[in-house]
Amino acid sequence: MMALIEANLPALQVVLPLIAAPICAILGRGGRSWAFACIVILATFAISVALFAQTYAGTIISYRMGGWxxxxxxxxxxxxxxxxxxxxISGSATLVLPYARRIVAAEIPAERQPLFYTAFLLCIAGLLGITITGDAFNxxxxxxxxxxxTYALVASGSWVNKRALTAAYNYLxxxxxxxxFFVIGVGMLYMITGTLNLADLAVRIADHGDSSTLRMGFVFILIGIGLKLAMFxxxxxxxxxxxxxxxxxTAxxxxxxxxxxxxxxxxxxxTVFGFDYEFQADTLRMVVLPLAVIAMFAASIVAIFQDNLKRMLAYSSIAQIGYILLGLTFLTETGLTASIVHLFNHAVxxxxxxxxxxxxxxxAGTCSISKLGGIGRDMPWTTAAFVAGGFSLIGLPLTVGFISKWYLVLAALELGWWPVALMIMASSLLAVIYVWRVVEVAYLQPxxxxxxxxxxxxxxxxxTxxxxxLSIWFGVNAMLTSTAAGRAASALFDSSHILWKE
Amino acid sequence: MTGSPETRTSASAPMPGSILLGIDTARGGRIAIWCLVLICAGLAAGGFVGHIHGYFEIEELPAFYGWFGFLIALALGIAAKIISAFLRRKEDYYGAGSPSLEEHPASDLGLEAPDA
Amino acid sequence: MPEYLTPALAYVAAALLVPFVPKGALRGLYLALVPVAGILIFWGLAPGTYNAFNVMGMQIGLMRVDALSQLFGLAFSVAAILAALYAWHLRDTIQQVATLLYAGSAIGAVFAADLITLFVFWEGTAIASVFLIWARRTEGSFAAGMRYLIVQVGSGVILIAGIVLLYRETGTIAFNAMELGSPATWTILAAIGIKCAFPFLHNWMHDAYPSATVTGTVVLSIFTTKLAIYALLRGFPGTELLIYIGIAMALFPVAFALLENDLRRVLTYSLNSQLGFMVVGAGIGTPLAINGAAAHAVASIFYQGLLFMSVGAILFRTGTARATALGGLYRTMPLTMIFCLVGAASISALPLTSGFVSKSMVLSAGGYEQMFPVWIALLVASIGAILHTGLRLPYLAFFGSDGGLRPKEAPGGMLLAMGLTAALCIAIGVLPAAFYALLPNDVPYEPYTFSHTIVQLQLVAFVALAFAIAVKRGLLPKAERATILDFDWTYRRLLPAILVGVGRLIAGLWKGAGRMVANSLNWGAGIVYHLHGPRGPFARTWPTGAMVMVVAFLLGMTLVVTYL
Structure with a gap:
């Protein structure tokens, strides 16, 4: 039995929450479905840990669905x-679900809660699937x-505020x-290579040679994914x-x-495009790089003017995604390490x-910043958590935010991109402002x-x-995350054909 | 605050403070100044007993440290007075939240009168 | 045996245990003994770097033992003991823990052999010490603490930026003497300069120290700035720029110290001025100058601490440190007065006190190098110190016009701490040879020559005479309840005024730009909707259309770029 499970871990990782979702829906009543979802997520998390442990040393697990x-x-x-x-992904889910119980009970009517948890499980299954699969169409x-x-989950916010419906519609x-766009791009790649397997695609694209179909495919995939990851x-x-x-x-x-x-x-x-051709790197540097830098500033500035705390944090997320994309466009190992480590750090x-x-x-029934006056005294633990998280957002030392910025600045300096390094630091100052606004209201206002x-x-x-x-632990002791990110980065880097690799 | 009714009568202070009683009267001040004048004169004279070694020629001037100190001290006092005309503002200049406006909280203090 | 420790660890461990020690005498004793344990860890260790290890390819060294670090370590530890005695009456666990962590961080920073360790403890001092301000528990002190924390943590952030640059440049993070010239070293100097209260970077000190608790101000006055002096002596000895900074720093606070009404503020300005002497010493950089700066730093820890203690005792008993409310306290607080006068004598560099044997070294170092302007400027600053702290402060507090207050003498713990500190000030002054043996460089120096002793006596006596006459004739500025504008005016008043203007401008532009964007989006969206029918029913959906427009635009642009 154990051996069977172990052999099929990659499949279980996705299939487990996927199958659990409909079961969750028929369990009825919030409490039961919530407990069930928790158990499923815990198992999913265990599988992720097992997979992480198996691959940490560098082994690559290749699992054939259905034995094809x-x-x-x-x-x-x-x-x-x-x-x-x-x-x-599974770690975040494991922590968010126990948290969800109370707040979901407050925000969503009881009879809808099983469906909510069902959608939650489906969302997790989808995200895990995106990550684990080696097939473009998959x-x-x-x-x-x-x-x-996710559309359903966002729309379920409408029990509190009807505007969730428009938001979900826009998102849809x-x-x-x-x-x-993504599927169009994949289709174009299929046209020229005849395969959908990522590893196979990588080899065939390199053999195929430059063509306008390839370029079209590249751009469609870039923009399509750019939409999903909220690239400015x-x-x-x-x-x-x-x-x-x-x-x-939201969390x-x-x-x-x-x-x-x-x-x-x-x-x-x-891995797939692998910078076989010069146009790919050029596009990244001419389009994504400036957009990332603009995002760092523009989104942060917008965040400063927000009154709704969640909206403010959302804009801050856009800025943080700017950092991740920036690390990517450096096209160096350090830059990639910065991006990957920031994936984790920003998530936390x-x-x-x-x-x-x-x-x-x-x-308090609100997250409008102007109405949170003095909340630091009424909810000391919650507000302290905000301050600590805010420090990390700013990138103060001894928080994970610092580790990310450290690698990012290091990567910029490695290339001799002084202005970019300075801009990274300057944009951190904007974070100081929007975090400080909340701290000021929470502690200094009546x-x-x-x-x-x-x-x-x-x-x-x-x-919470x-x-x-975690954001402090991995900020003090960044060994595990930065090693994992560094190894992942070097694997990615080696799988590409960056022409000017030193 | 523990303002006690007694003023400058002799027995109002314990030793060793009682030795100094009266030093802050006008007469005490005059005496202090004359004592200082005597001390200064003595020290200025003492400077001629041995040779004053200095790093610069100016130090070899007679009683240089004495008159230089005296003049600079007066000059600093007057300069500060002039500067105060420019820099002195009302106490609440920086708004009511300024810590210098607050009374020091009693929880941090040990207010007691001497005979308490 | 103890070489795998840094004293800082002992302090941190001890701080964690504080809440479990019963309040009262036992806890007082415990707090006073922790620094003794700290001394035992580093005292007697042969010079060298201990407890070194490798992290991510960087050489970390927690314990660098040499004459300079041992001197500062010892001075900080002894001062920590005295501060613990001074705070014997205190029943506030937060302050006790913060004091231990603060002292531990400062001592840990002194022994740091690499910049990363220095940085960690640098921030440690900032974070631990702010609780000494917040412990006053008033709105004003909370805000002042916040301002202090921002500046102090900011100094640390600048320091780490400098360290990154230095690492990029040289590939090492060892904390050794640096040559000013690259962005890295400038950044590091700026970070130290903030903590050291260089002119224009100094306001945090005059804002925060007087806002702390009675005991907190004493503790604050010991560590942060002297740590910065240590960092200058270690990192930038002989940097010419420091001479000029130091001179400015020694001179400008004189006027403020003469004007201020709050005696704790008088003392922060006087401390600021004394720091200037040390910075000059670091800038001259000859072995004698370094010795002088180090000696003066140590001496000033004690005499400045003693002065802060005596003013603290007054505050503790009367509830105020305002000169306007005080005066005539010699009657009921005679012992405090005597100790205050010992501190005043030391800062005036009266023979047989610590100030005499330390300050003269810095002046002599300038003299030996024939730096006349430096020498004369420091002489003027010395006169200022005699005037504002040696004479004016005790005069306003203990003599002067009787404020009518008849408080009780300070409590036993405070008297003991002040007595011991005063004894130390005199011991250093009487036995300079033993003190000089602790200094980093082996330079013979004899303070008690005939000519040096007599000229210093002349200086003090004549300044005293000038002071007496000035008081009588009203030539000194009157102590008044007021705010004295310092450089912080620029960012507390001028800058906000400018920012409000700029803010209005930006808000206007933002609105305008927003309108423009909205208009153009409306226009773009209009084209799309024209195909979909009348606008009205679809009004709610136009933002989505605009979004799609953006997507299409970006797709097009990217394609163009790709084909370029």
């Missing part, structure tokens, strides 16, 4: 990079599964456009979706959804911050008249503080 031969059948392929991302399928589930349109200016769907989704969903999405998309971007850019930090926003909503606010329940505080703890 590789270029024909679907391959699940786990290496250091996606094992790391799998860990982020990525699209899972992308759609996770996206459809944009997500569909993105997925369509394709981010327009994100602020409202994050702001009006139920708080638990989960912020930690995982864009991260999975970034993974796909990394995989396509480095943002999840913690959005969870704090959820706690505020539960206790509470509005007649408010009664209790500290958030432990079931929410503990997951675990994320905060």
């Amino acid at each position: 031969e590789i270029p024909l059948g679907i391959e699940y392929r786990v290496d250091r990079l996606n094992a790391f991302v799998l860990l982020i 990525i699209f399928v899972f992308l759609e599964i996770s996206s459809l589930a 349109i944009m997500g569909t456009v993105g997925a369509t 200016p394709l981010h327009l769907w994100l602020p409202n979706a994050y702001a009006y989704a139920p708080s638990a969903v 989960f999405l912020a930690a995982t959804a864009t991260k999975a998309a970034v993974y796909v971007m990394l995989r396509f850019m480095f 930090t943002k999840a913690a911050l959005f969870m704090v926003a959820g706690c505020f909503i539960l206790s 509470a509005p008249e007649g408010t009664v606010r209790k500290e958030a329940p432990l079931s929410m505080l503990i997951p 503080w675990i994320f905060v703890g």
